[in-house]
Protein backbone atom coordinates (compact mmCIF):
# COMPACT_ATOMS: atom_id res chain seq x y z
CA UNK A 1 0.00 0.00 0.00
CA UNK A 2 1.24 3.51 -0.74
CA UNK A 3 2.34 5.96 1.97
CA UNK A 4 -0.07 8.70 1.05
CA UNK A 5 -3.27 6.79 1.38
CA UNK A 6 -6.26 8.90 0.62
CA UNK A 7 -8.96 9.37 3.21
CA UNK A 8 -11.31 7.30 1.05
CA UNK A 9 -8.98 4.34 0.78
CA UNK A 10 -8.53 4.34 4.54
CA UNK A 11 -12.28 4.28 5.02
CA UNK A 12 -12.68 1.49 2.51
CA UNK A 13 -9.87 -0.47 4.13
CA UNK A 14 -11.62 -0.12 7.46
CA UNK A 15 -14.50 -2.07 5.89
CA UNK A 16 -12.75 -4.77 3.84
CA UNK A 17 -9.28 -4.93 5.39
CA UNK A 18 -6.05 -3.29 4.38
CA UNK A 19 -5.20 -5.83 1.68
CA UNK A 20 -8.53 -5.49 -0.04
CA UNK A 21 -8.87 -1.82 -0.87
CA UNK A 22 -6.36 0.14 -2.88
CA UNK A 23 -5.86 3.11 -5.17
CA UNK A 24 -2.59 1.74 -6.51
CA UNK A 25 -2.55 2.87 -10.14
CA UNK A 26 -0.89 -0.29 -11.44
CA UNK A 27 -3.61 -2.44 -9.88
CA UNK A 28 -6.36 -0.06 -11.02
CA UNK A 29 -4.98 -0.16 -14.57
CA UNK A 30 -5.42 -3.93 -14.68
CA UNK A 31 -9.18 -3.36 -14.34
CA UNK A 32 -9.32 -0.63 -16.96
CA UNK A 33 -10.17 -2.49 -20.17
CA UNK A 34 -11.60 -5.58 -21.75
CA UNK A 35 -11.78 -7.16 -25.18
CA UNK A 36 -14.01 -4.34 -26.42
CA UNK A 37 -11.37 -1.63 -26.47
CA UNK A 38 -12.17 -0.59 -30.01
CA UNK A 39 -15.46 0.75 -28.71
CA UNK A 40 -15.05 1.35 -25.03
CA UNK A 41 -11.81 3.16 -24.32
CA UNK A 42 -9.88 1.91 -21.32
CA UNK A 43 -10.31 3.91 -18.12
CA UNK A 44 -8.83 3.33 -14.71
CA UNK A 45 -11.12 2.98 -11.74
CA UNK A 46 -9.91 5.09 -8.82
CA UNK A 47 -10.26 2.35 -6.22
CA UNK A 48 -10.36 -1.41 -6.22
CA UNK A 49 -12.33 -2.87 -3.32
CA UNK A 50 -12.65 -6.60 -2.70
CA UNK A 51 -15.34 -7.42 -0.15
CA UNK A 52 -15.52 -10.87 1.45
CA UNK A 53 -19.22 -11.03 2.29
CA UNK A 54 -22.63 -9.38 2.03
CA UNK A 55 -22.13 -7.20 5.06
CA UNK A 56 -18.97 -5.72 3.58
CA UNK A 57 -20.78 -5.13 0.28
CA UNK A 58 -23.54 -3.34 2.18
CA UNK A 59 -21.09 -1.12 4.07
CA UNK A 60 -19.08 -0.25 0.92
CA UNK A 61 -22.27 0.68 -0.95
CA UNK A 62 -23.57 2.77 1.90
CA UNK A 63 -20.24 4.60 2.09
CA UNK A 64 -20.14 5.17 -1.69
CA UNK A 65 -23.74 6.36 -1.65
CA UNK A 66 -23.05 8.89 1.09
CA UNK A 67 -19.96 10.14 -0.73
CA UNK A 68 -21.64 9.88 -4.17
CA UNK A 69 -18.84 7.78 -5.62
CA UNK A 70 -19.77 5.63 -8.66
CA UNK A 71 -19.62 1.87 -8.07
CA UNK A 72 -19.04 -0.83 -10.68
CA UNK A 73 -19.80 -4.37 -9.57
CA UNK A 74 -17.36 -6.89 -11.05
CA UNK A 75 -17.71 -10.64 -10.62
CA UNK A 76 -15.06 -12.21 -12.83
CA UNK A 77 -14.67 -9.44 -15.42
CA UNK A 78 -15.01 -11.79 -18.39
CA UNK A 79 -17.66 -9.79 -20.20
CA UNK A 80 -16.66 -8.73 -23.69
CA UNK A 81 -18.76 -5.56 -23.86
CA UNK A 82 -16.84 -3.03 -21.81
CA UNK A 83 -19.46 -3.35 -19.11
CA UNK A 84 -17.09 -2.99 -16.18
CA UNK A 85 -15.02 -0.18 -17.69
CA UNK A 86 -15.73 2.99 -15.68
CA UNK A 87 -17.58 5.87 -17.29
CA UNK A 88 -16.66 8.43 -14.64
CA UNK A 89 -13.62 9.56 -12.72
CA UNK A 90 -13.25 8.38 -9.12
CA UNK A 91 -15.14 5.11 -9.52
CA UNK A 92 -14.94 2.21 -7.12
CA UNK A 93 -14.47 -1.12 -8.86
CA UNK A 94 -16.13 -3.61 -6.54
CA UNK A 95 -14.37 -6.89 -7.26
CA UNK A 96 -16.61 -9.65 -5.85
CA UNK A 97 -14.39 -12.58 -6.76
CA UNK A 98 -13.56 -13.33 -3.12
CA UNK A 99 -17.22 -14.14 -2.59
CA UNK A 100 -16.97 -17.54 -4.22
CA UNK A 101 -19.01 -19.91 -2.09
CA UNK A 102 -21.34 -22.47 -3.60
CA UNK A 103 -23.98 -21.97 -0.95
CA UNK A 104 -26.09 -24.98 -1.87
CA UNK A 105 -26.54 -27.61 -4.54
CA UNK A 106 -29.97 -29.11 -4.17
CA UNK A 107 -30.30 -32.18 -6.40
CA UNK A 108 -33.95 -32.68 -5.42
CA UNK A 109 -34.91 -29.17 -6.44
CA UNK A 110 -32.37 -29.23 -9.30
CA UNK A 111 -30.94 -25.90 -8.20
CA UNK A 112 -27.65 -24.29 -7.27
CA UNK A 113 -27.22 -21.23 -5.07
CA UNK A 114 -24.00 -19.34 -5.67
CA UNK A 115 -22.09 -16.19 -4.83
CA UNK A 116 -20.69 -13.88 -7.56
CA UNK A 117 -17.19 -15.38 -7.66
CA UNK A 118 -18.36 -18.91 -8.46
CA UNK A 119 -17.38 -19.85 -11.99
CA UNK A 120 -19.02 -22.34 -14.35
CA UNK A 121 -16.00 -24.60 -13.94
CA UNK A 122 -16.30 -24.60 -10.15
CA UNK A 123 -20.02 -25.30 -10.28
CA UNK A 124 -19.80 -28.08 -12.86
CA UNK A 125 -17.21 -29.88 -10.72
CA UNK A 126 -19.78 -30.06 -7.91
CA UNK A 127 -22.93 -30.77 -9.91
CA UNK A 128 -21.73 -33.53 -12.17
CA UNK A 129 -21.66 -36.09 -9.39
CA UNK A 130 -25.45 -35.69 -9.26
CA UNK A 131 -25.61 -36.05 -13.05
CA UNK A 132 -26.61 -32.39 -13.25
CA UNK A 133 -25.12 -29.38 -15.00
CA UNK A 134 -25.66 -25.64 -15.15
CA UNK A 135 -26.78 -24.05 -18.43
CA UNK A 136 -23.58 -22.99 -20.14
CA UNK A 137 -22.93 -19.85 -22.12
CA UNK A 138 -20.45 -20.00 -24.96
CA UNK A 139 -17.91 -18.60 -22.58
CA UNK A 140 -14.82 -19.87 -20.86
CA UNK A 141 -15.44 -21.92 -17.73
CA UNK A 142 -13.88 -19.06 -15.77
CA UNK A 143 -16.96 -16.82 -16.23
CA UNK A 144 -19.13 -16.03 -13.21
CA UNK A 145 -22.36 -18.03 -13.14
CA UNK A 146 -24.16 -15.33 -11.19
CA UNK A 147 -23.08 -12.46 -13.43
CA UNK A 148 -23.87 -14.39 -16.59
CA UNK A 149 -27.37 -15.34 -15.49
CA UNK A 150 -28.02 -11.92 -14.03
CA UNK A 151 -27.01 -10.40 -17.38
CA UNK A 152 -29.53 -12.81 -18.86
CA UNK A 153 -26.77 -14.27 -20.92
CA UNK A 154 -27.79 -16.33 -23.85
CA UNK A 155 -26.89 -19.88 -23.51
CA UNK A 156 -26.10 -20.78 -27.03
CA UNK A 157 -25.46 -24.24 -25.94
CA UNK A 158 -28.66 -26.12 -25.33
CA UNK A 159 -31.86 -25.66 -27.24
CA UNK A 160 -33.84 -27.25 -24.44
CA UNK A 161 -32.60 -25.24 -21.45
CA UNK A 162 -34.43 -22.10 -22.50
CA UNK A 163 -33.13 -18.68 -21.59
CA UNK A 164 -34.24 -18.04 -18.02
CA UNK A 165 -32.14 -19.96 -15.58
CA UNK A 166 -32.46 -17.61 -12.67
CA UNK A 167 -34.98 -18.45 -9.97
CA UNK A 168 -34.27 -15.86 -7.32
CA UNK A 169 -31.54 -13.73 -5.84
CA UNK A 170 -30.68 -11.19 -3.24
CA UNK A 171 -29.37 -7.78 -4.04
CA UNK A 172 -27.94 -5.02 -1.88
CA UNK A 173 -29.08 -1.52 -2.85
CA UNK A 174 -27.05 1.68 -2.55
CA UNK A 175 -29.02 2.71 0.54
CA UNK A 176 -27.91 -0.47 2.31
CA UNK A 177 -31.28 -2.25 2.03
CA UNK A 178 -31.39 -5.85 0.83
CA UNK A 179 -33.99 -7.00 -1.69
CA UNK A 180 -34.84 -10.67 -2.11
CA UNK A 181 -36.73 -11.81 -5.18
CA UNK A 182 -39.07 -14.74 -5.86
CA UNK A 183 -39.84 -17.18 -3.06
CA UNK A 184 -36.74 -15.99 -1.19
CA UNK A 185 -38.65 -12.91 -0.09
CA UNK A 186 -40.98 -15.04 2.04
CA UNK A 187 -38.97 -18.00 3.21
CA UNK A 188 -35.62 -19.71 3.31
CA UNK A 189 -36.65 -21.51 0.10
CA UNK A 190 -35.06 -19.77 -2.89
CA UNK A 191 -36.40 -22.29 -5.40
CA UNK A 192 -39.31 -20.54 -7.10
CA UNK A 193 -39.17 -17.57 -9.41
CA UNK A 194 -42.58 -16.06 -8.73
CA UNK A 195 -43.00 -14.93 -5.15
CA UNK A 196 -45.16 -11.99 -4.20
CA UNK A 197 -46.26 -9.42 -6.77
CA UNK A 198 -44.56 -8.83 -10.12
CA UNK A 199 -41.63 -10.87 -11.42
CA UNK A 200 -38.98 -8.77 -9.70
CA UNK A 201 -36.35 -11.39 -10.53
CA UNK A 202 -36.82 -10.52 -14.18
CA UNK A 203 -37.24 -6.79 -13.68
CA UNK A 204 -33.82 -6.28 -12.12
CA UNK A 205 -32.00 -8.55 -14.62
CA UNK A 206 -30.34 -7.58 -17.89
CA UNK A 207 -29.25 -4.07 -17.02
CA UNK A 208 -26.32 -5.28 -14.99
CA UNK A 209 -24.73 -3.31 -12.26
CA UNK A 210 -27.25 -0.49 -12.52
CA UNK A 211 -29.64 -1.39 -9.69
CA UNK A 212 -27.50 -2.78 -6.90
CA UNK A 213 -25.11 -5.61 -6.15
CA UNK A 214 -26.35 -9.19 -6.39
CA UNK A 215 -24.72 -11.17 -3.62
CA UNK A 216 -26.37 -14.58 -4.02
CA UNK A 217 -28.37 -16.20 -6.81
CA UNK A 218 -30.29 -19.45 -7.17
CA UNK A 219 -30.37 -21.03 -10.62
CA UNK A 220 -31.84 -24.06 -12.30
CA UNK A 221 -29.70 -27.10 -12.99
CA UNK A 222 -30.25 -29.49 -15.88
CA UNK A 223 -29.88 -33.19 -16.34
CA UNK A 224 -26.77 -34.83 -17.77
CA UNK A 225 -27.50 -37.85 -19.96
CA UNK A 226 -25.27 -40.76 -20.88
CA UNK A 227 -26.79 -41.27 -24.34
CA UNK A 228 -25.59 -38.70 -26.85
CA UNK A 229 -25.16 -38.48 -30.59
CA UNK A 230 -24.06 -35.70 -32.94
CA UNK A 231 -24.94 -34.90 -36.53
CA UNK A 232 -23.39 -32.37 -38.92
CA UNK A 233 -25.31 -31.44 -42.05
CA UNK A 234 -24.05 -29.09 -44.76
CA UNK A 235 -26.10 -26.44 -46.62
CA UNK A 236 -25.13 -23.85 -49.21
CA UNK A 237 -27.25 -21.03 -47.79
CA UNK A 238 -28.69 -19.88 -44.47
CA UNK A 239 -32.34 -20.15 -45.54
CA UNK A 240 -32.74 -23.82 -46.55
CA UNK A 241 -32.01 -25.34 -43.12
CA UNK A 242 -34.88 -23.34 -41.63
CA UNK A 243 -37.32 -26.21 -42.07
CA UNK A 244 -35.24 -28.82 -40.31
CA UNK A 245 -34.40 -26.39 -37.50
CA UNK A 246 -38.09 -25.66 -37.13
CA UNK A 247 -38.88 -29.38 -36.94
CA UNK A 248 -36.15 -30.06 -34.41
CA UNK A 249 -37.35 -27.21 -32.22
CA UNK A 250 -41.01 -27.97 -32.63
CA UNK A 251 -40.62 -31.61 -31.60
CA UNK A 252 -38.00 -30.78 -28.94
CA UNK A 253 -35.64 -33.35 -30.34
CA UNK A 254 -32.21 -31.82 -29.97
CA UNK A 255 -30.23 -30.78 -26.91
CA UNK A 256 -28.12 -28.48 -29.04
CA UNK A 257 -28.68 -26.99 -32.50
CA UNK A 258 -26.32 -24.56 -34.19
CA UNK A 259 -26.17 -23.31 -37.71
CA UNK A 260 -22.66 -22.03 -38.19
CA UNK A 261 -20.58 -20.91 -41.11
CA UNK A 262 -17.98 -23.34 -42.26
CA UNK A 263 -14.99 -21.30 -41.12
CA UNK A 264 -15.11 -19.30 -37.97
CA UNK A 265 -17.46 -21.12 -35.72
CA UNK A 266 -16.64 -24.65 -36.70
CA UNK A 267 -12.96 -24.00 -36.36
CA UNK A 268 -13.42 -21.87 -33.31
CA UNK A 269 -15.78 -24.13 -31.46
CA UNK A 270 -14.53 -27.47 -32.49
CA UNK A 271 -10.86 -26.73 -32.56
CA UNK A 272 -8.21 -26.12 -35.13
CA UNK A 273 -7.97 -29.71 -36.23
CA UNK A 274 -6.15 -30.27 -39.43
CA UNK A 275 -9.32 -30.37 -41.46
CA UNK A 276 -10.22 -28.88 -44.84
CA UNK A 277 -12.96 -26.58 -43.50
CA UNK A 278 -12.90 -24.52 -46.68
CA UNK A 279 -14.17 -27.53 -48.65
CA UNK A 280 -17.31 -27.80 -46.54
CA UNK A 281 -20.64 -26.34 -47.65
CA UNK A 282 -20.96 -22.70 -46.55
CA UNK A 283 -23.22 -23.48 -43.58
CA UNK A 284 -23.13 -26.47 -41.29
CA UNK A 285 -25.96 -27.49 -39.01
CA UNK A 286 -24.67 -29.11 -35.82
CA UNK A 287 -27.18 -31.21 -33.90
CA UNK A 288 -26.77 -33.00 -30.60
CA UNK A 289 -29.35 -35.57 -29.49
CA UNK A 290 -29.50 -36.88 -25.94
CA UNK A 291 -31.96 -38.61 -23.62
CA UNK A 292 -32.75 -41.58 -21.44
CA UNK A 293 -32.92 -45.07 -22.90
CA UNK A 294 -36.01 -45.48 -25.01
CA UNK A 295 -36.66 -41.79 -25.53
CA UNK A 296 -33.15 -41.30 -26.88
CA UNK A 297 -33.58 -43.93 -29.60
CA UNK A 298 -36.99 -42.56 -30.59
CA UNK A 299 -35.64 -39.01 -30.84
CA UNK A 300 -32.63 -40.16 -32.79
CA UNK A 301 -34.82 -41.95 -35.31
CA UNK A 302 -36.89 -38.84 -35.92
CA UNK A 303 -33.81 -36.63 -36.18
CA UNK A 304 -32.43 -38.92 -38.87
CA UNK A 305 -35.71 -38.70 -40.79
CA UNK A 306 -35.68 -34.90 -40.64
CA UNK A 307 -32.07 -34.83 -41.80
CA UNK A 308 -32.92 -37.00 -44.81
CA UNK A 309 -35.87 -34.75 -45.68
CA UNK A 310 -33.77 -31.58 -45.30
CA UNK A 311 -31.80 -32.08 -48.51
CA UNK A 312 -28.55 -31.23 -46.72
CA UNK A 313 -25.32 -33.20 -47.02
CA UNK A 314 -24.49 -35.39 -44.03
CA UNK A 315 -20.88 -34.70 -43.08
CA UNK A 316 -18.46 -36.97 -41.28
CA UNK A 317 -16.23 -35.28 -38.76
CA UNK A 318 -13.43 -36.71 -36.64
CA UNK A 319 -14.45 -38.20 -33.29
CA UNK A 320 -12.46 -35.59 -31.38
CA UNK A 321 -14.32 -32.84 -33.19
CA UNK A 322 -17.65 -34.38 -32.12
CA UNK A 323 -16.52 -34.61 -28.50
CA UNK A 324 -15.56 -30.94 -28.51
CA UNK A 325 -18.96 -29.91 -29.86
CA UNK A 326 -20.59 -32.02 -27.16
CA UNK A 327 -18.46 -30.48 -24.42
CA UNK A 328 -19.02 -27.02 -25.79
CA UNK A 329 -22.77 -27.59 -25.76
CA UNK A 330 -23.29 -29.32 -22.45
CA UNK A 331 -20.06 -29.34 -20.55
CA UNK A 332 -18.71 -25.82 -20.68
CA UNK A 333 -16.90 -23.91 -23.37
CA UNK A 334 -13.31 -24.51 -22.48
CA UNK A 335 -12.19 -23.71 -25.98
CA UNK A 336 -14.49 -20.91 -27.02
CA UNK A 337 -11.92 -18.15 -26.67
CA UNK A 338 -10.30 -19.75 -29.67
CA UNK A 339 -12.83 -17.92 -31.79
CA UNK A 340 -10.78 -14.83 -31.15
CA UNK A 341 -7.71 -16.70 -32.23
CA UNK A 342 -8.72 -17.10 -35.85
CA UNK A 343 -7.77 -13.53 -36.70
CA UNK A 344 -6.79 -12.37 -33.26
CA UNK A 345 -9.99 -10.55 -32.41
CA UNK A 346 -13.70 -10.51 -33.08
CA UNK A 347 -16.55 -8.11 -33.12
CA UNK A 348 -20.12 -9.24 -32.89
CA UNK A 349 -23.63 -7.99 -32.68
CA UNK A 350 -25.74 -10.54 -30.88
CA UNK A 351 -29.51 -10.38 -30.91
CA UNK A 352 -32.63 -12.36 -30.29
CA UNK A 353 -35.04 -12.80 -33.15
CA UNK A 354 -37.28 -15.37 -34.82
CA UNK A 355 -35.97 -18.18 -36.98
CA UNK A 356 -38.17 -16.83 -39.78
CA UNK A 357 -35.78 -13.87 -40.23
CA UNK A 358 -32.56 -15.90 -40.28
CA UNK A 359 -31.71 -15.45 -43.95
CA UNK A 360 -32.56 -11.71 -43.79
CA UNK A 361 -30.25 -11.12 -40.81
CA UNK A 362 -27.43 -12.79 -42.71
CA UNK A 363 -28.16 -10.77 -45.83
CA UNK A 364 -28.09 -7.43 -44.02
CA UNK A 365 -24.98 -8.42 -42.06
CA UNK A 366 -23.09 -9.24 -45.24
CA UNK A 367 -24.38 -6.14 -47.04
CA UNK A 368 -23.41 -3.71 -44.26
CA UNK A 369 -20.02 -5.27 -43.67
CA UNK A 370 -19.11 -5.13 -47.38
CA UNK A 371 -20.36 -1.53 -47.60
CA UNK A 372 -17.97 -0.37 -44.88
CA UNK A 373 -15.04 -2.17 -46.49
CA UNK A 374 -14.87 -5.36 -44.45
CA UNK A 375 -13.53 -8.23 -46.60
CA UNK A 376 -15.90 -11.09 -47.36
CA UNK A 377 -13.76 -13.67 -45.60
CA UNK A 378 -13.93 -11.69 -42.33
CA UNK A 379 -17.74 -11.96 -42.23
CA UNK A 380 -19.25 -14.77 -40.19
CA UNK A 381 -22.62 -15.82 -38.93
CA UNK A 382 -24.08 -18.05 -36.32
CA UNK A 383 -27.61 -19.08 -35.31
CA UNK A 384 -28.51 -20.85 -32.16
CA UNK A 385 -32.11 -21.83 -31.60
CA UNK A 386 -32.66 -21.21 -27.92
CA UNK A 387 -35.96 -22.74 -27.13
CA UNK A 388 -38.73 -24.59 -28.87
CA UNK A 389 -41.49 -22.28 -27.87
CA UNK A 390 -43.82 -19.82 -29.53
CA UNK A 391 -41.86 -17.27 -31.45
CA UNK A 392 -39.08 -19.60 -32.61
CA UNK A 393 -36.60 -17.81 -30.44
CA UNK A 394 -33.06 -17.88 -31.78
CA UNK A 395 -29.87 -16.17 -30.85
CA UNK A 396 -28.13 -14.66 -33.87
CA UNK A 397 -24.55 -13.63 -33.86
CA UNK A 398 -23.31 -11.39 -36.66
CA UNK A 399 -19.56 -11.72 -36.41
CA UNK A 400 -16.56 -10.05 -37.89
CA UNK A 401 -13.20 -11.63 -37.23
CA UNK A 402 -10.31 -9.25 -37.56
CA UNK A 403 -6.74 -8.52 -36.72
CA UNK A 404 -6.74 -6.27 -33.65
CA UNK A 405 -3.40 -4.86 -34.75
CA UNK A 406 -4.98 -3.39 -37.88
CA UNK A 407 -5.55 0.15 -36.62
CA UNK A 408 -7.95 1.11 -39.39
CA UNK A 409 -10.28 -1.70 -38.54
CA UNK A 410 -11.76 -0.03 -35.46
CA UNK A 411 -13.15 2.73 -37.67
CA UNK A 412 -14.71 0.17 -40.03
CA UNK A 413 -16.35 -1.59 -37.12
CA UNK A 414 -17.75 1.65 -35.73
CA UNK A 415 -19.21 2.45 -39.16
CA UNK A 416 -20.61 -1.05 -39.35
CA UNK A 417 -22.26 -0.70 -35.93
CA UNK A 418 -23.76 2.65 -36.70
CA UNK A 419 -25.51 1.37 -39.82
CA UNK A 420 -26.25 -2.09 -38.60
CA UNK A 421 -28.02 -1.22 -35.33
CA UNK A 422 -30.60 0.79 -37.26
CA UNK A 423 -30.95 -1.74 -40.06
CA UNK A 424 -31.59 -4.54 -37.63
CA UNK A 425 -34.10 -2.47 -35.69
CA UNK A 426 -35.85 -1.66 -38.98
CA UNK A 427 -35.86 -5.30 -40.00
CA UNK A 428 -37.30 -6.32 -36.63
CA UNK A 429 -35.60 -8.00 -33.71
CA UNK A 430 -36.87 -9.30 -30.38
CA UNK A 431 -34.08 -7.61 -28.46
CA UNK A 432 -30.36 -7.20 -28.04
CA UNK A 433 -28.26 -9.84 -26.41
CA UNK A 434 -26.55 -7.45 -23.99
CA UNK A 435 -26.42 -3.73 -23.27
CA UNK A 436 -23.67 -3.16 -25.82
CA UNK A 437 -21.65 -0.04 -26.00
CA UNK A 438 -23.75 2.49 -27.86
CA UNK A 439 -26.77 0.27 -28.33
CA UNK A 440 -29.16 1.48 -25.67
CA UNK A 441 -29.18 5.09 -26.93
CA UNK A 442 -30.66 4.41 -30.39
CA UNK A 443 -32.90 1.70 -28.97
CA UNK A 444 -34.28 3.85 -26.15
CA UNK A 445 -35.45 6.35 -28.78
CA UNK A 446 -37.64 3.64 -30.25
CA UNK A 447 -39.29 2.28 -27.14
CA UNK A 448 -41.17 5.45 -26.30
CA UNK A 449 -42.39 6.08 -22.78
CA UNK A 450 -41.02 2.73 -21.64
CA UNK A 451 -37.55 4.32 -21.67
CA UNK A 452 -38.78 7.08 -19.35
CA UNK A 453 -40.28 4.52 -17.02
CA UNK A 454 -37.03 2.55 -17.05
CA UNK A 455 -34.98 5.62 -16.17
CA UNK A 456 -37.37 6.64 -13.39
CA UNK A 457 -37.28 3.19 -11.94
CA UNK A 458 -33.46 3.24 -11.80
CA UNK A 459 -33.63 6.59 -10.01
CA UNK A 460 -35.91 5.09 -7.37
CA UNK A 461 -33.46 2.29 -6.61
CA UNK A 462 -30.41 4.51 -6.94
CA UNK A 463 -31.33 8.17 -6.40
CA UNK A 464 -27.70 9.29 -6.25
CA UNK A 465 -26.96 7.44 -9.49
CA UNK A 466 -23.89 5.69 -8.17
CA UNK A 467 -24.55 2.26 -9.73
CA UNK A 468 -22.49 1.82 -12.89
CA UNK A 469 -23.54 5.33 -13.61
CA UNK A 470 -23.78 6.40 -17.22
CA UNK A 471 -23.37 2.92 -18.63
CA UNK A 472 -26.82 2.73 -20.15
CA UNK A 473 -28.25 6.22 -20.35
Ligand SMILES: Cc1cc2nc3c(=O)[nH]c(=O)nc-3n(C[C@H](O)[C@H](O)[C@H](O)COP(=O)(O)OP(=O)(O)OC[C@H]3O[C@@H](n4cnc5c(N)ncnc54)[C@H](O)[C@@H]3O)c2cc1C
Pocket residue numbers: 072073074075076077078079080083084096116137138139140143144146147148150151152153154155156208209210212213214215336337468
Ligand atom coordinates in the same frame (compact mmCIF):
# COMPACT_ATOMS: atom_id res chain seq x y z
C1 LIG B 1 -14.65 -15.48 -25.37
C2 LIG B 1 -15.91 -15.23 -24.64
C3 LIG B 1 -17.10 -15.60 -25.22
C4 LIG B 1 -18.28 -15.41 -24.54
N1 LIG B 1 -19.44 -15.81 -25.11
C5 LIG B 1 -20.60 -15.73 -24.42
C6 LIG B 1 -21.81 -16.22 -24.95
O1 LIG B 1 -21.82 -16.70 -26.06
N2 LIG B 1 -22.92 -16.18 -24.20
C7 LIG B 1 -22.91 -15.64 -22.96
O2 LIG B 1 -23.95 -15.61 -22.31
N3 LIG B 1 -21.78 -15.17 -22.43
C8 LIG B 1 -20.64 -15.18 -23.13
N4 LIG B 1 -19.49 -14.69 -22.59
C9 LIG B 1 -19.43 -14.49 -21.14
C10 LIG B 1 -20.05 -13.33 -20.65
O3 LIG B 1 -19.49 -12.21 -21.27
C11 LIG B 1 -19.92 -13.35 -19.13
O4 LIG B 1 -20.37 -14.54 -18.61
C12 LIG B 1 -20.77 -12.33 -18.55
O5 LIG B 1 -20.38 -11.07 -18.98
C13 LIG B 1 -20.82 -12.31 -17.01
O6 LIG B 1 -19.68 -12.68 -16.36
P1 LIG B 1 -18.51 -11.70 -16.01
O7 LIG B 1 -17.70 -12.25 -14.93
O8 LIG B 1 -17.81 -11.45 -17.22
O9 LIG B 1 -19.20 -10.39 -15.46
P2 LIG B 1 -18.46 -9.05 -15.18
O10 LIG B 1 -17.58 -8.68 -16.32
O11 LIG B 1 -17.84 -9.12 -13.85
O12 LIG B 1 -19.71 -8.11 -15.16
C14 LIG B 1 -20.55 -7.98 -16.27
C15 LIG B 1 -21.64 -6.97 -15.96
O13 LIG B 1 -22.42 -7.41 -14.86
C16 LIG B 1 -22.34 -6.52 -13.77
N5 LIG B 1 -22.19 -7.32 -12.56
C17 LIG B 1 -21.22 -8.23 -12.32
N6 LIG B 1 -21.41 -8.80 -11.14
C18 LIG B 1 -22.52 -8.24 -10.61
C19 LIG B 1 -23.21 -8.41 -9.40
N7 LIG B 1 -22.80 -9.30 -8.50
N8 LIG B 1 -24.30 -7.65 -9.17
C20 LIG B 1 -24.75 -6.76 -10.09
N9 LIG B 1 -24.13 -6.56 -11.27
C21 LIG B 1 -23.03 -7.29 -11.53
C22 LIG B 1 -21.10 -5.67 -14.05
O14 LIG B 1 -21.17 -4.41 -13.44
C23 LIG B 1 -21.12 -5.60 -15.56
O15 LIG B 1 -22.04 -4.63 -15.97
C24 LIG B 1 -18.27 -14.83 -23.26
C25 LIG B 1 -17.08 -14.43 -22.68
C26 LIG B 1 -15.90 -14.61 -23.36
C27 LIG B 1 -14.63 -14.16 -22.73
